[in-house]
Amino acid sequence: MxxxxxxxxxxxxxxxxxxxxxxxxxxxxxxxxxxxxxxxxxxxxxxxxxxxxxxxxxxxxxxxxxxxxxxxxxxxxxxxxxxxxxxxxxxxxxxxxxxxxxxxxxxxxxxxxxxxxxxxxxxxxxxxxxxxxxxxxxxxxxxxxxxxxxxxxxxxxxxxxxxxxxxxxxxxxxxxxxxxxxxxxxxxxxxxxxxxxxxxxxxxxxxxxxxxxxxxxxxxxxxxxxxxxxxxxxxxxxxxxxxxxxxxxxxxxxxxxxxxxxxxxxxxxxxxxxxxxxxxxxxxxxxxxxxxxxxxxxxxxxxxxxxxxxxxxxxxxxxxxLSSPSFENDRVSIYPNPVGGQLNISAPEEVQAVAIYDLAGKKVLMQANIDRRNPAIDASALAPGSYLVTISTAGGSISKKIIKL
Structure with missing residues (x-):
């Protein structure tokens, strides 16, 4: 049985x-x-x-x-x-x-x-x-x-x-x-x-x-x-x-x-x-x-x-x-992209932290104290090139590609 x-x-x-x-x-x-x-x-x-x-x-x-x-x-x-x-x-x-x-x-x-x-x-x-x-x-x-x-x-x-x-x-x-x-x-x-x-x-x-x-x-x-x-x-x-x-x-x-x-x-x-x-x-x-x-x-x-x-x-x-990660990825936006200085973030959830990685996977910038009403990160110190931005919320994380001018 x-x-x-x-x-x-x-x-x-x-x-x-x-x-x-x-x-x-x-x-x-x-x-x-x-x-x-x-x-x-x-x-x-x-x-x-x-x-x-x-x-x-x-x-x-x-x-x-x-x-x-x-x-x-x-x-x-x-x-x-x-x-x-x-x-x-x-x-x-x-x-x-x-x-x-x-x-x-x-x-x-x-x-x-x-x-x-x-x-x-x-x-x-x-x-x-x-x-x-x-x-x-x-x-x-x-x-x-x-x-x-x-x-x-x-x-x-x-x-x-x-x-x-x-x-x-x-x-x-x-x-x-x-x-x-x-x-x-x-x-x-x-x-x-x-x-x-x-x-x-x-x-x-x-x-x-x-x-x-x-x-x-x-x-x-x-x-x-x-x-x-x-x-x-x-x-x-x-x-x-x-x-x-x-x-x-x-x-x-x-x-x-x-x-x-x-x-x-x-x-x-x-x-x-x-x-x-x-x-x-x-x-x-x-x-x-x-x-x-x-x-x-x-x-x-x-x-x-x-x-x-x-x-x-x-x-x-x-x-x-099907609602994530690709669907939620579309609901998260970052701008401007390409970026020269401040990178702004729009997300359906409260953003807790933002990290930026180079394409080799090395973390080059991290910001944990985010203004949760207007989340953003200052990317001005980054060298020109392509990067991945990882945006963390209570529900998980989403990654987006950016180009630094």
Whole structure:
């Protein structure tokens, strides 16, 4: 019998979004555009509905149903058409299909083992865009370092013969084309990008490079020809160069529409913030997820104007994003622009602080004591050039580009 959980719906001040909170422990999240549902794995350690895949309503975060899926489900991956979900099962060192239309668990296949390191488990799963019966799986072991056991290709549960290097390969992967994987080694000191060709015999890794000032990201996603890394680095996939650095982010990220990406960042104090950027890394705005407790594990888009994230004990769904940040960005105006001296600000909310950053992300001017009736900042001391102005209110922050004469 499915156990029901406490559900809270909290209106967010300032932007008009709502936060809906489902108190349940989950390991991973995906969204199907076909069913308009969120799917989550509830691991074996959960006090209720353990070892199931949960179906969650995006509008309310209500737990609609759970389905037994196998022992200790973890990683999820969904096909491009939203019809098939692949679920990793830690308890049986396997992966199982789940059909969205019928909510039916399907065929289960083993990931095999190594004679030295033991059973293999899925660290990341990606479904081939052109064929939902084929998946790429970044495998790991359980007790050894390094944990990586190579990237393998499975067709209807059958592993192709060629598997990538099991020492310094790609722990996280994504399809950059129907027959090519872009991968990240987030484990060893090399921190390299790995390129994997999918060939008839399996996964053929041929590239490995470390971009300058790359840092130590843990994950990434691809959007608009760029790779967005969890540490804020943005890399153009075609040129293999870092084209932007997003500051003040460290956590999972996702694409929410053709032109916008979202990071879920949790501070050392435990506060989680959703930060929005254009596809080229330009800041659009942010707001706090006030109901989040614990670090954000995953963040996904779940339909128009909707983002969901999970913490170790919660699933939080934020709706009405269409009112912000892009909509609210249009309601905030700064003038004159270009500016020579005083920059005036018009906003629908009381302005609390204004900061100006150069395009490298360095804060060059900050003003906290704002005349809240006539908010403005003196930009006369800035050198000529382009800058970003971040305007903070009780509801969040909005960034605008300016030109200093």
């Amino acid at each position: 499915m156990k029901h959980y406490l559900l809270l719906v909290i209106p967010l001040l300032g932007f008009g979004q709502t936060q809906s909170v489902l108190n349940v422990a989950t390991a991973d999240l995906v969204y199907s555009q076909v069913s308009n549902k969120i799917y989550a794995t509830i691991p074996g350690a959960s006090v209720a509905n353990a070892n199931t895949i949960a179906v969650i309503a995006p509008a309310t975060a209500a737990l609609e149903n759970t389905y037994p899926i196998g022992i200790d489900p973890e990683v999820l991956a969904i096909s491009a058409d939203g019809q098939i979900i692949y679920v990793s099962l830690k308890g049986s060192s396997s992966v199982r299909k789940f059909t969205v239309a019928t909510n039916t668990p399907g065929a289960e296949f083993s990931l095999g083992s190594d004679t030295t390191t033991g059973m293999c488990y899925a660290e990341d799963i990606q479904v081939m865009p052109s064929n939902s019966n084929t998946v790429a799986i970044a495998m790991r072991n359980h007790n050894y370092a390094p944990k990586h056991e190579g990237v393998a290709i499975f067709d209807n549960g059958v592993m192709r013969q060629l598997v990538t290097n099991s020492q310094n390969g790609a722990n996280r992967i994504a399809f950059s084309a129907s027959n090519k994987l872009f991968g990240l080694n987030n484990e060893s000191s090399e921190r390299k990008i790995r390129i994997v060709d999918i060939v008839t015999t399996g996964a053929d890794e041929y590239g490995g490079f470390s971009p300058a000032q790359f840092g130590k990201p843990q994950s990434f996603f691809l959007a608009g020809g760029n790779a967005f890394f969890s540490n804020g680095k943005v890399m153009n996939v075609a040129s293999n160069t870092i084209i932007a650095t997003i500051n003040d982010v460290d956590g999972p990220a996702t694409q929410i529409d053709a032109n916008t990406v979202c990071y879920a960042s949790t501070s050392s104090a435990g506060a989680t913030t959703l930060r929005f950027y254009s596809i080229d890394g330009t800041p659009l705005g942010s707001f706090d997820v006030t109901q989040a407790t614990g670090r954000a594990l995953n963040v996904i888009s779940c339909g128009s104007g909707c983002v969901a994230l999970n913490t170790p004990t919660q699933v939080i769904v934020v709706n009405n994003l």
